[in-house]
Amino acid sequence: MKYDYLAVEPSKYKAGEFVVYGFGRYPKYSVNRGMQKKTYLESFGSVKAALEKYPDANVSSGIRPVESDPGPVPPAWFDASAAGESWGGDY
Secondary structure (H helix, E strand, C coil), X not given: CCCCEEEEEECCCCCCCEEEEEXXXXXXXXXXXXXXXXXXXXXXXXXXXXXXXXXXXXXXXXXXXXXXXXXXXXXXCCCXXXXXXXXXXXX
């Protein structure tokens, strides 16, 4: 998979360990299509070791959250009537 960018972060599970993540987007066939995806690639004992294998990675001092806001309105293709619920009092 092609990633938009790579990041080296401190591990949230093991002190002194660093993790490389690839950030990209979910494909069009996914229920999460277009949303950001954070994929674990590999763990290392040091930032130096991570950068030796992934020289283009950005080093982060903390854990980067994934953009999870789908936006204030549904996408144009969404049809509320196809969701199986009605809110217009016509049940």
